[in-house]
Amino acid sequence: MMRRLGAGAFLMLVVLAAGYLGLRAAHGINFHTDLLALLPQDRGDPAVQRAHDVVTRALGRRVMVLVGHPDRERARSAAVRLTADLLKSHTVAGTDTAPTGDRMRRIGALYFPYRAGLLADGDRRLLLAGQGKALATRALSQVFGFPGMADARLLHRDPFLLMPTFFSGLPIPSSRLAPDDGMLAVRDEHVTWVLVSLRLSGEPFELDVQKRFIGDFDHAVATLGPDVRVLKLGAVFFAAAGARQAMGETSSLGTASTVGSVLLVLLVFRRLGPLWQSLMSIAVGMVSGLSFSLWWFGDLHVVSLLFGMSLIGIAVDYSLYYFTDRFVCDAAPPAERLRRVMPGLGLGVLTTLVGYGALLLAPFPGLHQIAVFSAVGLTAAFASVVLWVPLIDRGHDLPHGAPLVSVAATLWRFWERSDLRRLRLALGLALLAAGAAGALRLTADDDVRRLQSPDAELLAEQHRIETLTGTGWSGQFFLVRASDDEAALKMEETLADRLAGPVKSGALSGFQSPAGFVPSAARQRENRRLVRDALQTPLLAEHVETLGLSEPPETAPIGDDAPVLTLAEATRDGAVPFLADLVLERSVGSVAHVVKLDGIRDVGAVRVAAEGLDGVRFIDPAADFSRLFGAYRYRAELLLGLSAVLMVPLLAVRYRWLGALAVMAPPVAALLLTPALLALMGEPFTFFSTMALVLVLSIGVDYAIFCAEATGPRKSVTLMAVCLASTTTLLSFGLLAFSQVFAVHTFGLTMLIGISLSVLLAPLGGLACRGR
């Protein structure tokens, strides 16, 4: 009666959970896909954190396209078409390459009134060196020489032709692209490539954004005509390719593992009951875990969802453990069977909860979600096995299992028979030797770029774009913080002087700073004095005479109190392309600018440029992410060790201290040997390997407990349950070793090795525990 009451109460809970889940699903559950959401809340300096997030987001939303055709006009019109088509798409927020001459006019209108204080770097250096004459000669050569740059109006207002040089020195984000009638273009061999630079309106990691943008993009490209070539670069393409690959693998590996597991269970039991009742318990676990976590956290990260679901998956072991008891063939009723397996099941769940619960101790939101999701799900799955299955189960003895049981018993014999002592010793020594050799070669790899394993074709396109444009999309930058724009711009000017060396030596291919677009007020005033003293005063009269200007030139106001161009004015209506990305924050008392770095070949030489500049920091998002993964991995490793320790007192309640240690020995051995064996295979150890080890520990302890619980006729049957459970686990996780996605591959391979070792060693724990 109590049993039925409990089952009913649990049913109501599950219905409640399913109802809540249905309610949430009706509103559309949005899983976080943004890696930034996994970052620990406390990462030190909040301004740095914000800058980091803003720049990473901005970079992630950028899409760079090169449209190429042998005919310049066709390339240009294709670029205009593509831009117009994509701007119509709701996935594109804007473009930085206005494909008309209009933008050049706007830039001209913005800068021209302040021309007296605007000097290209090279011109400034010449004037500082007192070589104003060289600038006058250059202007004359442009007037009298062949490619007459000067029109009359320009010469009249800028007789030394300083503005064209300033404009061509503006830090557009590429060392090879050149302004060409309002577009940025590069000519390579026989093809003109025109740049189309776009900003997405949504996050590139959102599947919905990917689908809509890439649909619109492919459609727009398809209408450009067959001989127009298109090269593309952007996080959204990589993310979409990754998602596509993951989907493809999910369907192939997922089908193989599902079909394999279902067939296995059907073949072993030759009944439908165990299959659907196992599936039911997993479903109950998933629904309860998901529902509870959504209620508890508000939303979930997709990474937590995936790991959580795999962790709950081990609930199938519990139902299999229960069902294999039928092979004992003593016609016991379901309640009796449950009573027999209950100690093993209960301990198994408790130790696993300890294992997952330890993840809660880390300050990482991702690990918290995984821990809560899987702990709740596993508990629910366990409850469904204990409360429901014996009520539903009409199962009888399964005498057909005898041959299978005797096969499973081979493993017992291997560990028990005295004449196999030498063999056991040899195995032990071999494992020890492999472990020692592997431990020496153990390396951790937290490089986030490797974990992504990007699409090869897209990588080739990226490489081509980088070669053509001279841009390196490293994502690294300097963060410049100051109390106001002027202070920040001055700092950037100092930084620019220091970066000149690395640029010259090739350590850095280029950089873009706000000061490159708008010099500081101090620099503008200094430039004016320089122009007045080194150019106008000594040379203007003679220059005007040589040119033969009939009226005095209309030079811009040159006094110290004349107005200067400010960053606020330059950014006001977005006339200057690429500048907006560089200004993160402009509020009273605090500004944050970004100096973007292109094509870094020597990080050390670049870093050193910021030394001693208070307020300038070098930031490398990829390295930060890698560090984050490293931190996650390290924390998870510590917690893994801690949870192994915490399991011991739990086991000691039933097996006493020494017995508990004996039961823990096989899983701990698997835990230690697996990384070593991975290292021997030349596989690096990653965060994902650690997550797999969390599973290996939980599952391995379960196996060892089951073996420790096994006595008499149940010994062989228990081992059969372990073999069955491990085979389904290997089918679902071990198969992942064949994934092309590096992270998934390491996860799968770790599972494959760890679980195999756990099964192999599990009887040893049982024997040692009872042998005391």
Next chain:
Amino acid sequence: MMFRVIAVLLALGLSLPATAGVAADGAAGPSRSLSQGRTLHGKFVQERRLQGFKAPLRSEGRFMLAPGRGLIWQSEKPFPVTTVITAAGLVQEVGGAETMRMPAARLPFLAKLYDMLGGALTGDWRALEREFTVVRQGDDRAWRVELQPRTVADPAAMPIRIIRVSGGRFVDRVEIVKDGGDADALEFVEQTLSDAPPSEAEAALLASIGK
């Protein structure tokens, strides 16, 4: 700035086949192809009439055009400026000191220019006629060609109102009138065509762009 380059190169491009005699389609003006390996030498006088200037800006000097290799344009008065243009780009120097260098990668316009020039040299006017309406008059001893840009949509790209080219055996005169009222006039004299390749000094100048 590039429109002037185009205009002059076009004119010079036209001048080469003009030497070959009668146009194939009976119309006046150059049309036959010229084999590579020949070079054209000559002198030029350039007058730029700019608004707001007392007098035209006048310069004179020598030029050398070698099909497939490039153009050397050397102003001598009022002071020496050497400009070299090849498929690799453009370099300008004054008294041995470089004042401007533009690799072809930064001059997508140059590609169009080469298309048009190459077309004109081989008697294929299509590339040229895509950009300009071409009106040809006269006979092969005294011909006139007028080029008018087709695209008025983007004056920033090519602020040329009309280009007038006239000549006989060679191009004698080119006039470029711009939208703002500025105008350039070029006179070519003492032109000679030879089968000899460019001299060593000339070849060195042409090669200087690739540096």
